[in-house]
Amino acid sequence: MTELISREIHLVSRPDGLPVPANFQLVERSLKPTESEIVVQNLLMSVDPAMRPALSNNQTKLDEAMPGGAIGKIVNSTSSEYPEGSYVSHRSGFREFHLSDGSDLTIVEPQGEPISTHLHVLGGTGLTAYGGLLVTGQLQNGENVFVSAAAGAVGSVACQIAKIHGCRVAGSCGSDAKVDYLLNEIGIDYAFNYKTSSIAKELHKGLPEGIDVYFENVGGAHLDAACGQMRPLGRIPVCGMISAYNNKGARSEGVTTLSNMIYNRVTMKGFVVYEFVEMREKFLSDMRDWMRDGKMKYSETIMDGIENAPAALIGLLQGENTGKMLVRLADE
């Protein structure tokens, strides 16, 4: 294949607090694929909260294309395993084209659903909510469940899995429009805007019997309020703590209610999505059934063009997304 021009996003300085556009640079590169290299044109890339701590802790290198989940289409290949026209997922987002020997590619085979769903409800985001709630959280039918960052990608899936299990579900989010989305589209029982209300008071109202499972996405004041209202044998699967990610060392605000864990014998356990890869087939089958039955809905916030990827990340950290934040890099 002849030379390709690919634009990519580099981290050029490490942010102090919320990232700013000047921390990133759009760089144009000329790529010359060898005979054996598979050429992937990236179509969509995922924007994830975990990218923020990685900007500060040296996981993301300066002056090279940033890593991140993406789905692309193979546009040049001599490999029978990865033929031209196939969709693949990989970790080399933040660039328009990716050259590969195949070892980092996973074939994605949509069954009628939009390809983008493999970056959220049918991808890692969905598996995070599924495994976090059912395995780490040991969710039982009919329990009282609180989900923070409930209108986001993981949170909105967690809310719906809990509803499918007959639970009473309360969710927190950062705007009145998201409260409306949670109540009227996602269909949970109680939702509140944590920016304009007391989290502890809202939890008393929304889950008056207390909380059996708190699906933790936020940390800090959310954990403080929820931990104080956990019921006997309650579980707190710790998925993320986004309120801390812009802080030095991702240190969260203090929590004062941990003593409630003692007599109520509450379990708090962190998890990472990689723990659940062996459940992937069962997860995909359940999710496709739920989507087909109208029990699992999703929303996407899509920004266009690689040049907008930094703005998408900065926007995600400020709550500009409902559902999954994605960047479209090329049309299918």
Ligand SMILES: NC(=O)c1ccc[n+]([C@@H]2O[C@H](COP(=O)([O-])OP(=O)(O)OC[C@H]3O[C@@H](n4cnc5c(N)ncnc54)[C@H](OP(=O)(O)O)[C@@H]3O)[C@@H](O)[C@H]2O)c1
């Ligand atoms: N353990 C794992 O393997 C794993 C995998 C994926 C994701 N996660 C975690 O899951 C959580 C959600 O991730 P996601 O990809 O689904 O992102 P997301 O919820 O779609 O987007 C992030 C949301 O966080 C909220 N937020 C931002 N700053 C906040 C703050 N200071 N306090 C409260 N809320 C804040 C914003 O919504 P509002 O408008 O509601 O504020 C924003 O829309 C994150 O903590 C992430 O790190 C963990």
